[in-house]
Amino acid sequence: MALWVDKYRPRELTKLDYHKEQAEDLRNLCKQTDFPHLMFYGPSGSGKKTRIMCLLREMYGAGVERLRNENMSFTTTSGRKIEVMTVSSNYHLELNPSDAGIYDRTVVIDLIKQVAQTQQIDITGQREFKVIVISEGDELTKDAQHALRRTMEKYVATCRIILSVNSTSRIIPAIRSRCLGVRISAPTEAEITTILQNTCKREGLSLPNELAKRVALKSERNLRRALLMLEASKVQQYPFTAQQEIPQLDWQSFLHETANQILSEQTPAKLEKIRERLYELLAQGVPPNLIFRGLVQQLVCNCDMSLKANTLKFAALYEHRMQNGAKHIFHLEAFVAQFMNIYKQFVSELIMTDDF
């Protein structure tokens, strides 16, 4: 519990910093004997997991915080062995099916079903059902989601499923309709600033309000990122100054640099250099949609309105195509080439109109 994100994480619904009415609603939900399947959705760093843990604590008491790591291994039908890491307490089981990649269907069938089928023998438990927390639920493949929907219905007596997803758009409607959706919106910058201040107070540090605001802005309303950034800045330089450098995410800087290079020169040779950089980003595991987003955000800064629209149009087009393909580099490069094309045309037109 050394990282501030862990150390000062609220453990109870009553101690949450923001979305307090929603927290109250969740408490009321727990007070009844039963509650439906839940789906927490919202951007990362908004506190979905925190609320889920608070909810579980509300239901089962402090026992849920006695966690243990477990590695479960499965054998797929094709004979491949996959390992899934789970974190569990006596009352709940948390897993990330995306560990299994395209074999997550096996996980759903084997593990979730098995847990769901098991009756609670321990009468002392507060509830007669166990909770399965599926984090990154939107990473579930369609197959796995379809495997899940029947399980959710059939074993509703013994098991509740809490999904934590970023966007409901990738959850099939069947599951969406089976769950009570709880939207966790990202904290506002003001809220983040307050939380940062509180944290520093509890740490015994003094944080200039200016810096707190800058961190909050930089974190893009991602509380986790904000806290980690603050902590990293603290390691870099303590007594805080208002204008001190806030640590960057390397991949973001790299991406910005790439976008600037695209704007600086539009030649095949440049395109090849850009390709190298894109390869680098992909190899580091940066998700291609993040790359798309980062590029577009940086590129449109230097464009006028028509060009912006065009850029977004093409970004959407290639991002969509990328979902149908497997080699992301092609689509990224296609977008870059397309942007270079329209940007070059735009610039040359600009020069021509200037001439006349």
Next chain:
Amino acid sequence: MDQYPDENEEFELQYQDELEMLDDLPSDQQHVEYGPTTSKQAAAQRAAQEQKLQLQQVDKGGRAPLLDQSQLSNSTLHSPQLSQITFGHSQAEPEGNGAPVNRRLFGTPKGPPQRGCSTPFQRMLPIKEVVQEVAMETEPLLNAAATQLQEVGLRKSSKRRLERDLFGDIDDLYPDESYEDPMAKKARTEEQRDNEAIERILELRRKMRETSKTVRQDEVTRLKALHEFKMRNLSYEIPTWPFLAVQRSDLERLYVRFHSEDYETRQLELLSARGFRHGSMCGSLLGEAKQQVWQEANELVLQRMAPATQLPVAAAPAAASGAETEGLWVDKYKPRKYIDLLSDEMTNRSLLYWLKMWDKVVFGKEFHSKQEQTDAAGGGGGGGGGAGNQQLNSFNKRTGKFESNGGWRQRKPRQALNTNVDELGRPMQKVALLCGPPGLGKTTLAHTIARHAGYNVREINASDDRTPEAFKLALENGTQMSSVLNVDRRPNCIILDEIDGAPRQSIEYLVKFVNDGIYSKAKAKGAKAVHNVLKRPIICICNDIYDPALRALRQMAFVVRFPPLDSARLAERLLKIARRERLQTDFGSLIALADKSGNDVRSCISSMQFFSAQQQSLSLQDVLNNNLGQKDRSQGLFDIWGAIFRIQRPKKQLQQRNKTEEEEAQVTMTDMSVATRVRNVLDVVHSGGDYERLTQGVYENYLQQKMPDPNFNGVCEAMQWFCFSDALQNQISRQQNYTVYPYLQYGFVVWHLLFATLAWPKIAFPTRGFEFNQKSTNQRNIFQAFRKSITTAAQGIGQGSVLLMDTVPLVRRIISPQLRSVAVQLLSQKEQYDLRHTIQVMVDLGLTFVQVKSVEGHYVFQTEPDLDALSAFPGFPGITLPYFSRQLIAREVDLERIRRAAPKSNDFDPIAPTTTSSQPATKKTSPHLPNHLRTLKPKQISATNAPKQQLTKDFFGRVQHKSTASSKIEEAKTDAIVKSPIWYRYKEGFNNAVRKDVHLHELL
């Protein structure tokens, strides 16, 4: 008459060697030689005409040795008188005809081109003429063309020219055929310009040369016939036989002989018999036999004339192609002797040499090493195999002959043949492995050579059962047994054809077998296993030598790689076949055919047969315009990429226009229209197949190509296609939806049209995709390791990509505090705090620093799992702590780990166990017992308790507990020891005599 055979015999004796050589020639070549044979016959005919009347003149001994004759004729030729002989005008007509006829008959093929006499065309026609003339004894019925030719020759000839016409044969006196009179040459060049008839000759000859190559003359026959002819038909003095006097331009008289009709007919029958039997039945030409022979001859003459009139160009006699015409040409013209082999001479010889190395084991004949053989090359033939049987002798004789006319050994070292022999006299490499592309004649070579070396061939090929059991049986039978029923008791030579398709176990067995690793078990008498020793050569044949199944075999075998055939050599052979089959063709088109098929002999011959079945000719256009004989050769990846990025330069090509027009074959440029290019690219890509790799190659190379594309329109277009093919690939691989597979290839067309240039493209092998895959796999593994190491204490750092994107880069900073390199105690408060914080975080996340040796050779501390590599971008150097800091942190992290792992309860007291000392420590293992007691205990149990309990059982098996005095003493002792924190106990051979309990928390 009776002297004639004698002369013939003498001739044979004298030229025996040559005749033998002739016999050794391939069978088809013999057929080819029929042209000359005909001329020989004709010449002999003439000779025979003279013979009857000349009997009294020539000496009665009838020896008329040829050598003398040739000397004689040489002298006559050089005599000035003879050179002045000329023809009369009208009266000399018959002779005038005769002489050029003969001249042409024996004219050399190497004659100057403007001279009609040396071309096959003009040589052949007169043959027919002679035959006619002689047979009918009428005024010569001349073929129109021939007449014309002769007239041309006569009319325009100068005096010297006439001489040449008369004695043109002098060239033939020189066996090397290289002689050429410079004067004559000059004269000819003078004629050249004014004579339109000669132009026509040239025209005719050109056509002739296209369709058939000149046939090698049989010099000996020619020589012989010439002498006879000259000696008997011409004279400077008034002869005793009827004659016609002729006066030459220099007033020298020449007497030309006359013959009666009767005589001529007799001579004809005699000749026709002799011509075909090479004088073997010369004595029996009287009575019934004569009649028979006469008929035969007539038939033959007719037979020969018929095709000759129809098809003047294909002069090769049809005699041979009787019953054989049905079979496949490939079988028909399969080489049957060693000399017939078409494959590379070095290859043949090295394999033969290897096979000969087996002679010692197989035939019991001493094998001469290279050096010895060279010494004994001449006479080693019959000498070696005295002990052997008849078969062996003949075999030896053949090899002896082969060795003597070789002279090849000095040329080159042969490929990788180990010439040493093992203790049994076998070659070190006991298996020969022939490899090469199909159609080069590997199987044929193996069979031919094995037969040549005197073996009985046993072939096992892919059509046979090649399971290990069947293989074993075949191998054992082949090597250890020989056929009993067969009259021909040759030793076996096993040929394993198409071995690359055999199951791996079979090949393994073969390897073991060859290495003498197989012991057959003698079942019945319990005798020792009999060691099977391989005593027969084994030849394996494969196409792909690098087949993984063949690896073991390859290492121990004598590998003979088949070089591709020389297309000229192949075309030459094809030409021979074409001539035998009377297929009109020329050398150029055959070379084209050979090239097109990739010098595949089999496919060439098959194609030729196909053409001959269709029509009687094979022209260059046929070869170029047909897809026949073209192999589906796979191209390398680079060739395919090259084809995509390069516009083929227009090539010269023969194109067939309408044949009715005068320009029947026209050299045009291949059209490089878009349609052609598209078709080319599609073809090439088709042959390549592996679209994914091809796409990757295009992707990584297209930006290097020169493109006139300033606005990126082409690149965008290309990228669209990349995306499209990626989507298709994904569709195929994910859903096995192969219906979209055909669309994959069209991307290549677009890329070709967009980026192809005329310049030679620089293409690099696509490695980037592979590197990318490697790197991302590596990163993923590090990340997985990191995730696994995270403890439950750190749950708030996110999961999946969030963890990687947000947490990792920041955590790297958090765990990199700036510490001065001083002792921990001297650190400032902030540093102390940072250090403690870092350690906590690292333990939470399961991180540590480990010492590794870097590539430069010095030690560095590296995070484990390697977070430094996880989020490192070029140009963004990560925060790397100095060695000291990391060392410090690593140590502290380890301590913290241990601290956390230690039991939480601090109430542990080392003295505590003593309170329970009332219980005997030896009986119960209490968890609170100090270390020393636990180690001591087991011995005591076995020493005291266990035997005692056995002893104290009562009658009913009930255990009676008795506490003995000894145990009491032990207890007391233990108590005394336990009571003090430090104790001493002497124990021989142990070094743990002095002990103290130290707890972890005291050390930390």
